[in-house]
Amino acid sequence: MEDALTPTHRQVPDKPTVDGLEERWTNQWDKEKIYRFNRDATRESVFSIDTPPPTVSGSLHIGHVFSYTHPDVVARFWRMRGKDVFYPMGWDDNGLPTERRVENFYGVRCDPALPYDPKYRPPEKPGKNKVSISRKNFVELCVELTATDEVAFKNLWRAIGVSVDWGFEYSTISKEAQTVSQRGFLQMLTRGEVYSAEAPTLWDIDFRTAVSQAELEDRERPGAYHRVAFDRADNAGTVDVDTTRPELLASCVALVAHPEDERYRPLLGTSVVTPLFGVEVPILAHELADPEKGTGIAMICTFGDTTDVVWWRELNLPTRAFIGRDGRFLPADFADDGWSVRDAELAQEFYDREMLNKTVNQARAGIVDALRSTGALIGDVREITHPVKFYEKGERPLEIVTSRQWFVRTLEHRDELLARGEELRWHPDYMRHRYRSWVEGLNVDWNISRQRFFGVPFPAWYPVDENGEIDFDHLMLAHDEDLPVDPSSDVPAGFTEDQRGVPGGFVGDPDVMDTWATSSLSPQIAGQWGTELFQRVFPMDLRPQAHDIIRTWLFATIVRSHFQFDSLPFSDTLISGFILDPDRKKMSKSIGNTVTPMPLIEQFGADALRYWAAGGRPGADTAFDEGQLKIGRRLGIKILNASKFVLGRLDDAEIPAPSEVTEPIDLDLLAMLAKLITAATDDYENYDYARALERSESFFWSFCDDYVELVKIRAYGEDDTAPRRSARATLAITLSVLQRLFAPIMPFVTDEVWHWWHQHSVHAAPWPTLQELPTLEVSGAGSTYGPVCEVLEAIRRAKSSAKVSQRAEVASVMVRAPAPFLASVALCQEDLMAAGGVATLTTREETELSVEVVLADSQSIGSQ
């Protein structure tokens, strides 16, 4: 500890500059391996960070600088506090965003039916029409492109001084991540936490994949209410139903009204007949039916939306799902036993003519015409705007199709998951509400299978029976020691490749895992689950992330850790806000208001960007402000110059010890410094780096402008006197502390100035403590400094209003004030007179404070 703080030399450049510090110190840190994790560390001494792996297929923007600076600042603080900081870095490269980027970048499309071409190269420029290539070729291109993307990301991370240990770099498509992911899956399966089922699934008809509840978003879309008359089965009249989706009439399995709704109560338990198809369906009651909506009675179809799924499940209704994976209507058989249909032949004929193979929109047009001509459509169609569920990356409304998917049981663990959310420490605390309302609102289990290509495959195969049918009930799983496996090229135990897809043989599970199913294991991947490392770093200390992925990444990570380890995956989470453009709009590629960071680093310096980022408090959306970059740059320059000034004059002798601080003003400054250390340390421990910065910054500017000005004549005088030694010791101590307080936020400039008088990096130096200071009475801190500065200000004000130089001579100063104030001034009288160029200073005890300043060669100027 002591050694790292003891100055070894003084070597101050003539013209210090903040330009070029990034490359110099980044290289030096690499060389000295400052950020390398100590693998022998015990869990107690470790501070581990569950770094967010960014989506590398996205574009780099200023938001990355913002959100990655925050955990880095925290990491640097704890490193200086003596923790063994485990700070890995990952890249999230699997998943749909990468597939889309590859499709557009190369002009290709994956067709799993095509054979692999080992010599395939994509066209130089993407053509107008996408070229179909095999799955393996497609995946190879994904791997290739993400590798170059990752280099660009890594360059930025290094440029802004993110202090990760690059020895722990991972990517979510790597073999290691796939192994962890498949192992996690197999163990969930063993414990019964995951299941596969043929079930209603949220489905994007363009991407041809299932999506999960977390990937939904509502979009306002035009729609129309159609009032449709259903004949009562007893012919006692009609029941009118408003619907926005008349094309689902064939899938109608019931009508539903609220149990308390007097209008429909008498009808509960009776039946109606669907128009056009003549299918008899019951009228049922359910709380979710909204009496205010339309006529107050709704059609339940399998499946128009997620409410239909709830009704279908809770009311035990039959399934008549006809929308296929391409969004077109599938064949229906009205002669089937499950139907209670008046005239099956007529229904079949109508369906086959107006519905079969049609898109949703085409079928709707046909149905509406037919309803109108039969008189079942009541009144006019009423156009409305209503929220429609979309896949967040999709372009057309989601459909709900029935398909076989893998689900994680989240619903039945809702209460435990809510409790985990309460257990977690959130910064800021109010972000816990986001998690709670998400978990409370879950209505389907977490679907983790995607019908896509670039992802982690499910380590499973199914037997094919003698008739060529897939037997989903007799799953064949990979063995742990064989992981990772790809069931599309690997073969299950006891089979050979030539048995693939033939009767009596097998097929591999065709799907890949949702990207969150892998990234939710980031602590296991980064911490190398299964090795000795894992016990040293898990559960992690900190999960930093943005608030938009609380319902996905944070939630999913908690689910996995709760199941696997019966614990939280991390004790604290630090939620960062979004970056807004200067007009306070969210930055996004589509609006075109994103800001590219690299040119800003060149213009202002990485420290300036970090300064701006560190000003954003946890959770607060922050506007991008170039003005803040200028101020950050200015602060960096000031740190250089102040350090140069202090150290440049201390190069001819030893720096006096703390015990040699004897002058009251010096002791008072150190008392204030002690308060600053305590407060800033407290701020950092509570993840309030912004406040720590603010305190340090304001102390630093006062130190430069007031304290240094006050003592510079005493400190740099000719004779080696006790007052001179007192000032020199104070300057050295304060500078040392301030350089370290700024180090987490401005790592480049602080390491530059630290090396002017120390051998090793400031980032390996200990965090400042009160033990470094002389013994002090802290409670009255500022009682001398404050009054002295007030008099100094009065002198400056007098000079400023007389429009003369601050160096102008002052003939006399008269201070009138209460006794304690005068006593403080007296303690620092010589410094004050020297700093102000004052010839004579007199005091008089009075209740009101006033300072009278008489400039040399001038009129008396009074001021208060």
Added chain:
RNA sequence: GGGCGCUUAGCUCAGUUGGUUAGAGCAGCUGAUUUACACUCAGCAGGUCGGGGGUUCGAGUCCCUCAGCGCCCA
């Protein structure tokens, strides 16, 4: 519809448990200027703390209510 956050100087934001005259930076204005720093320094000006009501000796801060903005969930 439910929830969360925000609303303080022209702009960006601090303001810890209610307690002197509400702070900072930027921008503006007035000046200074060779001995650390023009990427500087000093000074000035600028606010009925979103509106209304309440609790209190005392409210930017606590309570109620209204309005606007943003986000989350349904």
